[in-house]
Amino acid sequence: xxxxxxxxxxxxxxxxxxxxxxxxxxxxxxxxxxxxxxxxxxxxxxxxxxxxxxxxxxxxxxxxxxxxxxxxxxxxxxxxxxxxxxxxxxxxxxxxxxxxxxxxxxxxxxxxxxxxx
Amino acid sequence: xxxxxxxxxxxxxxxxxxxxxxxxxxxxxxxxxxxxxxxxxxxxxxxxxxxxxxxxxxxxxxxxxxxxxxxxxxxxxxxxxxxxxxxxxxxxxxxxxxxxxxxxxxxxxxxxxxx
Numbered sequence: 686x687x688x689x690x691x692x693x694x695x696x697x698x699x700x701x702x703x704x705x706x707x708x709x710x711x712x713x714x715x716x717x718x719x720x721x722x723x724x725x726x727x728x729x730x731x732x733x734x735x736x737x738x739x740x741x742x743x744x745x746x747x748x749x750x751x752x753x754x755x756x757x758x759x760x761x762x763x764x765x766x767x768x769x770x771x772x773x774x775x776x777x778x779x780x781x782x783x784x785x786x787x788x789x790x791x792x793x794x795x796x797x798x799x800x801x802x
Numbered sequence: 803x804x805x806x807x808x809x810x811x812x813x814x815x816x817x818x819x820x821x822x823x824x825x826x827x828x829x830x831x832x833x834x835x836x837x838x839x840x841x842x843x844x845x846x847x848x849x850x851x852x853x854x855x856x857x858x859x860x861x862x863x864x865x866x867x868x869x870x871x872x873x874x875x876x877x878x879x880x881x882x883x884x885x886x887x888x889x890x891x892x893x894x895x896x897x898x899x900x901x902x903x904x905x906x907x908x909x910x911x912x913x914x915x916x917x
Contacts, residue, residue: 791837
C-alpha cells in the first residue's frame with residue numbers, strides 16, 4: 686500500500702511569493718494534518734482536515750491556509766512568503782481525527798523542503 | 803493542557819548497546835495514545851511504536867520496546883542492540899481525545915550510534 690506522498694520535495698521561493706504544497710494520504714485515510722519543522726521551533730502543528738473540513742488549527746498567521754478535497758488529498762498554501770517560513774513541511778495522514786487508538790496512528794510523508802530567499 | 807517532555811537533547815551510544823530515550827507526558831484525559839517516531843536526516847518521520855493508556859502490557863516492536871509507567875506518566879523508548887542506522891532524531895508524541903485528537907510532539911532526542 687502506498688504511503689503518504691508529498692510534492693514537491695524541494696523548492697526555492699522568493700520573499701513575497703506564495704507556495705502551494707500537495708499531499709496525498711494513504712489510501713483509506715481521511716484525516717490529513719500538516720506540520721512545520723524548523724531547527725529553532727521544532728515540530729509545530731499547522732492544521733488538520735477531515736472530510737474536507739478543518740478540525741484543528743495551530744497558532745499560525747492567516748498566511749498559512751489549507752484545504753482538503755473529496756478524495757482526501759490536501760494542499761497547503763503560504764502566501765506572502767517570509768524568510769522565516771523556510772522549513773520542512775510535513776504532511777501526515779490517519780484514518781480519522783479523534784480516535785487515540787493504535788489503529789489511528791498518523792503516518793508521515795517525506796516532507797517538502799521550502800527555502801525562502 | 804497536554805504536554806510532552808523529552809529532556810535529553812542528544813546522546814551517543816555504542817553499536818550493539820541498548821539505549822533508553824526518556825519521555826514524560828502530562829494530561830488529565832484518561833484516554834490517550836503514546837507514539838514514538840524516528841526521523842533520519844532525510845526528513846521523513848517513521849512510526850516506531852504505540853502504547854495506549856489502557857494497555858496492560860508494555861508495547862514491543864522488534865528491537866523497540868516501550869517502558870510505560872502510567873503512574874509516573876512516562877513512556878521511555880528502549881532500543882536494543884543499537885545499529886549505525888539507528889542514528890536519527892527520535893520524537894515522542896501523544897494524542898488525546900479532549901483536544902480533538904491533536905498530536906503533541908516532544909522536542910526530540912538526537913541519537914548518534916558509534917562503531
